[in-house]
Amino acid sequence: MTDLHEQLKAIERTRVAPPDLWDDISTRRPETRVPADAGPSRRVVFIAIILLGVAVVFVVLGRPFLGSSRQAPLGVVQKLPNCHALEYPCPPDLPPIRARAPLVLIGVRLEPAPAGASPAISANQAENSAYERGGWGWKGFTLPGSREQAILAILPRFKLPTPVGKPQRYQPDTLVWAIRYSDVCLPQRPTRCPWNAVVIVVGSSGKVLEGGAEGTPSPVTTPRSGGSG
């Protein structure tokens, strides 16, 4: 109906012409309160304040959970430990490297990290996180390996923690540090060496995703003790 413009002109055909209201306008004291069209309306400002308040409450209430047994979101940098301050000595450290080709560690397939990929946490922070949380700092793992090295790689897919009864969810292409410990001895009975232990740490947060050991160890009678370097 393109002629609605034209049809609406008919509303100008009134029996009475529009009155001259200028005198009334000039002397009138307006009673209506209307905001100017400059700047945001009161409603927008009100909604913005409410949203800001909700965000602040969420952050303040959420903070205590970050260090507790609740799992923090993968993208949030966790409070990272310093392994030198822990009871168990750090193993000697090799410089961190980037994975140049696909590799499989403790059964987990990793892809090379893209050239420009840069994790939020450093290799050193990831090593500390792995040391404390990935099993290395657990009571049973008191025997450091001969060396430790962080490898930056992409974990193509891993299963996210999901509440019971919910469908499984997967996180694709996550930048991770794979912390590899060589020649680890585990205090089994009898103690066995050497194992290669690996702990996979999320590069954006320091969260430990996976840890384990692989190798063909054999029993040893006298396990090594303390840091060797």
Next chain:
Amino acid sequence: MRQDLEVTARARLEALYREHGGRLWWAVLAYSHDREVANDAVAEAFALALARDDVRDPLAWIWKVTFRVATRELKLRRRSAHVPLPDREVYSDEEAAAVAGALAALSSRQREAILLHYYGGYSVKEVASMLGLATPTVRVHLHRGRENVRMRLEDERD
């Protein structure tokens, strides 16, 4: 100096009134079907514009405020069982009364959107800003309003 500016602003607003006041009055009359509401809304909107200097686009602002004042007035009058004049006593011919009658059958929002867009000449985006609605919502009001006006006018012809 300030007095000069006020005189200039007043003169500019009077020129605006002389040029657009009539169209605005007809639009509000078609919106409210009440001459008193039209008079009051137009006068109040221009008086408000006269009292302030922080309005960027005075004409668009006046259109917006006029409809807002008219809506408020209509609500007040409905409470007091006020009965507006029938269209055929307000308009001088059958066609004008039919168009006004078709507009009267629309919802308040549809009527506002149709009058601001098709009669006031404002774009859909401007109408959305004036009414404080999202652009797609205004499009829906315009579409439904157009259809309703078309059907009413066809019924009138039959």
